[in-house]
Amino acid sequence: MRWTATGMLAAMAVIFFTTHGLVGDHPAWGYVNAFAEAAMVGGLADWFAVTALFRHPLGLPIPHTAIIPQNKDRIADTMASFLRENFLTPAVVARRMAGMNVARAIGDFLVASPERGGEDARSRITAGAAELVAELLESLDPDRLGNQVRRGLAGQLAKIEVSPLAGRMIESMMAGRRHQPVIDGLIRWAGLTLEDNEDTIRAIIHERVSAVLRWAGLDKTISANVLDGLYKLLAEVLVDPDHPLRHKVEEGLTKLAQDLQHDPETRGRVEELKRELLANPAVAVWWMGVWERLRRSLIRRARDAESGMGEEMRSALAELGAALKQDERLQLQINRFARRTAVGVATRYGDQIVTLVSDTVKRWDATTITGRVEGAVGRDLQFIRINGTLVGGLVGMTLHFITTVM
Structure with missing residues (x-):
């Protein structure tokens, strides 16, 4: 789009200089020359405006240019404030969540037919969950985890x-x-x-x-x-x-x-x-042996596609999806829980979330923020240049008509 807008500007310049000497030969050339002249001016003005958002035009340090790089910290704070005031307030989150049936959506996703990708979705969930369980059990210290579980069980039994x-x-x-x-x-x-x-x-x-x-x-x-x-x-x-x-x-x-x-x-x-x-220390030794066998068995079953663990999890997910889809009381409870959780997150962590956004943008250098913003909206900004060229040409031709008639 940048090449298109620049090409139109160059074409207007060629037409203007080509027709400048032909204006006296026929009245039509005057309109063409006026259109090209005004289009060239409009195209250049919009090129300057669009370029000034992201960098200094032609590298010249003209005041109030390179607006985004020079004001990135203020833009970051403004973005964070806008996000906080319009999206992460408890009232907005509660109002938005009130119209959502989260439980029903989860149920539809879990019980979707194979043609709609339901089986693949359940398989991906179970495979990911099984691998997560295996990696978690492998990454944690077996002795420390086993002792923590033992102490937890012993504490509950003591009560x-x-x-x-x-x-x-x-x-x-x-x-x-x-x-x-x-x-x-x-x-x-x-x-x-x-x-x-x-x-x-x-x-x-x-x-x-x-x-x-x-x-x-x-x-x-x-x-x-x-x-x-x-x-x-x-x-x-x-x-x-x-x-x-x-x-x-x-x-x-x-x-x-x-x-x-x-x-x-x-x-x-x-x-x-x-x-x-x-x-009794003997009980602790016995429990650690039981825990180690249990841990290894879980890891083996999680990674073994033939163990049946995946099929059991898929069946459980399908049953859960059916319950979420059909049981209105369960939907009400889960939706209420989801709404309260979302409102609680917005209330407790809203400031931290917007601070994360603000700090992240502030850490970007000028090149990074320019590239990201320009990549997101640059195509539409080039349409501004194209429209400026065409509108400028039409205005120039109109003014030529008015001055000629008068």
Whole structure:
């Protein structure tokens, strides 16, 4: 556009000098010469005006030229003030956000069909999120992060009184008869433990009986009878849901549940045990091992396209989008949250934002700000030169007509 405007100015100059000697030959040449003369003047005036915005015309230090480079600090402050007063005030942000359904827009984006790029969008979001998670887990100090997580969990556990929760859990299990499989499992475990330790039991009985019984070989008979009796007792308890021993166990569980909830001494012992457990170095070592395996597993799954993590995240995003699109109550809550957040950002950080704009522009040198502003509006400014050339020519031709007639 600069070359076009300059070419028109040069063409007017050629026409003016060419027709200057032909004015007396025919009246039409006078109009042509007047048009070219005035167009040349108009084009030069607008060239000066446009150039003076960005630099000194012809490099001459004429006053009030190179306006933008010489006033860039004032322009920066003016831009910041305009932005603050017209865009970042709480009232303007709230009014603008009131007419926006942010939740619905997010929902439409997340559930868009593959033809509209919805699947690609979800894939890009999940891929970016997965890579971000992996890089975050890799960049942070594993030991420090693991210790921070452990301390956070320990702090939360320290605030929770475990005894009442455990008591209510036992009561709930017994009310729904869900404790029976636990008792069955304990009985089977006792049977297996007894079977694995038969030799130990026989040795204990052998040592405890008198020497006469050992000399008569009755210790082996006693051991066999004791073991058989224990196996028979465990089998009876296992198959009989109304066995007295089961009732004894249930009575013990019921009392334990009550003590955990209402007995200060029992609750105190449980809390003390909890504190000792949390302070035990072995627990910290165990947790760090668990955390490291968990961290490596998350990194591996995040980077592995075949792990299914991406598909799970895409499905979750699609479900979230459907909920945002269809649930008006959820939309209302999210839109209210978004509006309050935007207003809060404008209120708390509006001055910092405009200061960032102002400081950034002030740090630009004259060449940078000139190039950026001229690149943004320079094309339209060249139209000013073109229009000035044409309008000037028309005015010159009109004045020639008026002077000729009069």
